[in-house]
Amino acid sequence: MINLWGSSASASWQVALDQYPDVVSTQGVRQLEPLDTWYRTELPSLIAARTQPYVTHDEMVRITEWKMHRGAWRAPNLVRVTSNEPPLVIDVTTRGLALVPHPTKPVKEIATLDGVGPATASAVVAAFAPTLYPFFDELVAGQVPHLGPVAWTLSYYARYAEALRGRAVLLGGGWTPVMLERALWAFVGGKASAEL
DSSP states (O other): OOOSTTOOOHHHHHHHHHHHHHHHHTTOOTTHHHHHHIIIIIHHHHHHTSSSOOOOHHHHHHHHHHHHHHSOOOHHHHHHHHHSOHHHHHHHHHHHHHTTTSSSHHHHHHTTSTTOOHHHHHHHHHHHOTTTOOOOOHHHHTTSTTSOSOOOSHHHHHHHHHHHHHHHHHHOTTOOHHHHHHHHHHHHHSTTGGGO
16 A cells, blocks of 8 residues: 555545545444534634634534544543533634634643543634644544654644644645645545555
8 A cells, every 4th residue: 555645746645635525424424424524614614704713612512523423432522522611612712713823822722621632622723724734633643654653732733733734835736734634534544545
């Protein structure tokens, strides 16, 4: 199997990215496909339409469900996320998104919500600023050389995000960290690797 990270061919990355929706649908996780479609196509516009960008309590719960359906389901974390008061979610995410483009402060601020760690916080920031922040995913991190074993820490996310930003710059052509994250996730999902 080809190592996608080592490829500088934009076409190889595009094949993997194009397979992303198909890989999502083949995961066999009932709620993943509609949540993923919402996360990719609706949430960014909802956030951008607000005078001061933020996410609502309901959106934070849906983001958490999306993240868990795409990776590991941690029911206690979802309960904790749900327990946050709606005004607090708006306040914290408003403050966090106002810290963009700092490489880590937005993630750190949003991760102060109960049940929200760097991965969930990165999902919020990635939906708002995909040209700067990728979603923090274990399967993706495992494909990036020199990061070492995945650690769910802010410092690890900083190295992960910087690696994806750097690779996006090298690929050029409008690639973003979010696009790379989805391509790498799809590649590991198995569908794209067969076509490269």
